[in-house]
Amino acid sequence: MRKFFGMLAILTACTFTGTSLAAAETPEQLVRQSSRDVLEIIRKNEKDPVKVRELVDARVAPLADYTRMTQLAAGRHWRSATPEQQQALTREFRTMLVRTYLSALTIYKNAQVEVKSVRAGNSPSEQDVRTEVTLPGEKPITLDFSFEKNGQDWKVYDISVGGVSFINNHRNTFASVIRNDGIDGLIKQLASRNASTGNK
Amino acid sequence: MRLIAPLLLTTLLAACASPGNNYDPLEPVNRPIYGFNRAVDKALLRPVATGWRDYMPPPIQTGVSNFFGNIDDLFAIPASALQGKWQSTATGTGRVLMNTTFGIAGLFDIASRVPLAKQDEDFGQALGYWGVGSGPYLMLPFYGPLTLRDSVDPLSRLAWGPIDYIEPLAGQIGYYSVGLVNLRAELLPLDAALDEALDPYAFMRDGYLQRRWFKVHDGNPPHPLPMGDPDDDGDADKAAGANDPASGAATGATQ
Numbered sequence: 001m002r003k004f005f006g007m008l009a010i011l012t013a014c015t016f017t018g019t020s021l022a023a024a025e026t027p028e029q030l031v032r033q034s035s036r037d038v039l040e041i042i043r044k045n046e047k048d049p050v051k052v053r054e055l056v057d058a059r060v061a062p063l064a065d066y067t068r069m070t071q072l073a074a075g076r077h078w079r080s081a082t083p084e085q086q087q088a089l090t091r092e093f094r095t096m097l098v099r100t101y102l103s104a105l106t107i108y109k110n111a112q113v114e115v116k117s118v119r120a121g122n123s124p125s126e127q128d129v130r131t132e133v134t135l136p137g138e139k140p141i142t143l144d145f146s147f148e149k150n151g152q153d154w155k156v157y158d159i160s161v162g163g164v165s166f167i168n169n170h171r172n173t174f175a176s177v178i179r180n181d182g183i184d185g186l187i188k189q190l191a192s193r194n195a196s197t198g199n200k
Numbered sequence: 201m202r203l204i205a206p207l208l209l210t211t212l213l214a215a216c217a218s219p220g221n222n223y224d225p226l227e228p229v230n231r232p233i234y235g236f237n238r239a240v241d242k243a244l245l246r247p248v249a250t251g252w253r254d255y256m257p258p259p260i261q262t263g264v265s266n267f268f269g270n271i272d273d274l275f276a277i278p279a280s281a282l283q284g285k286w287q288s289t290a291t292g293t294g295r296v297l298m299n300t301t302f303g304i305a306g307l308f309d310i311a312s313r314v315p316l317a318k319q320d321e322d323f324g325q326a327l328g329y330w331g332v333g334s335g336p337y338l339m340l341p342f343y344g345p346l347t348l349r350d351s352v353d354p355l356s357r358l359a360w361g362p363i364d365y366i367e368p369l370a371g372q373i374g375y376y377s378v379g380l381v382n383l384r385a386e387l388l389p390l391d392a393a394l395d396e397a398l399d400p401y402a403f404m405r406d407g408y409l410q411r412r413w414f415k416v417h418d419g420n421p422p423h424p425l426p427m428g429d430p431d432d433d434g435d436a437d438k439a440a441g442a443n444d445p446a447s448g449a450a451t452g453a454t455q
Binding site: 096099100101103104107139142162163164165168169170171172173174176177186189190193 | 318320389392393396397398399402403406407410411413414415419421424425427
């Protein structure tokens with residue numbers, strides 16, 4: 001019996017350290033670690049953009065809240081979408097972002113990412129991490145990651161490149177497509193683009 | 201030209217004095233122009249810029265980019281001073297002096313190695329600093345996106361750029377052509393995202409306006425640039441206060 005309690009104590013301790021370690025990962029740490037890993041992936045596979053895309057996607061997926069991202073990009077229309085439509089839209093939006101942006105990463109093989117500041121967001125569960133990406137001989141580009149605490153974990157729901165936010169840049173387009181063709185129309189348009197150029 | 205440009209600037213300033221960030225009231229005019237620009241770009245400018253990037257020896261590309269960057273720096277000096285940014289004014293002056301002399305008319309960016317960092321300032325930002333709203337978004341034929349306020353920059357270039365010192369017409373044409381190709385080549389990395397956009401016109405507009413908003417506030421805007429129907433934000437905690445009571449209630453009911 002004593003042995004059992006001992007085991008239980010150890011197990012509990014492990015579980016707690018486990019969670020507290022995970023919870024201790026601040027947005028800043030997440031950005032530092034993932035940018036280091038992403039740059040390493042790019043350097044090791046600079047000849048193979050498709051592989052870069054796949055590996056980076058796998059690396060950053062656990063950190064990204066694509067559902068939240070899609071919700072914000074869809075704006076008020078999100079509320080009138082069925083759960084199935086929300087899922088489909090999230091899937092297609094994510095595919096599009098990954099395809100468009102992660103394939104272009106190979107030009108950043110010599111980049112340096114420096115965390116400049118961490119700012120509190122509108123609420124305690126939001127934080128913005130500002131980084132600067134520098135390529136040799138070029139002006140630095142600001143890259144802002146907006147984090148939101150989702151239960152225990154901090155997740156990215158928006159990225160701004162030089163002040164241009166992913167969400168904001170898609171919101172108006174999404175709204176006008178939805179107004180004309182409905183949510184299904186938007187899903188269909190994104191899906192057909194993803195399918196036609198997906199193998200590039 | 202020297203007479204007309206200041207006159208245009210004055211008119212423009214008067215026009216800008218009306219505040220507010222009208223969100224693309226000229227869209228019906230802008231869109232066809234954008235379609236035209238895009239056709240010209242696809243047929244001519246983009247292929248030339250791609251060729252420039254792929255085949256022009258990198259030292260020449262850097263030299264040309266530095267040369268036009270030095271002119272940007274020159275105009276950044278008064279723009280910094282107008283905002284009372286003395287440190288930035290001094291750094292910018294040092295850059296131009298050093299790069300114009302030791303850097304051989306700006307072909308070499310020696311100042312960045314000192315380091316005297318490039319100052320990202322222009323007259324549009326200076327006006328924005330003093331509270332002038334962007335005015336309507338404009339799409340100029342053969343040029344691209346602009347706002348009424350930010351047109352002070354291309355206009356001041358026309359008025360006071362080094363073009364008057366270039367004598368034969370062929371030289372002037374060459375100056376503008378190389379400048380244009382250089383600028384376009386620098387924007388090539390954005391093409392992938394633009395081509396993917398469901399509505400490239402809106403994508404470029406919203407990107408341009410956010411970028412300028414960001415620059416006017418030196419990278420720390422007090423809030424994101426409001427664009428379009430505030431209710432399209434559709435997010436309970438973010439759009440609080442911007443929503444009308446009815447949609448606020450709807451948000452509360454579903455979240």
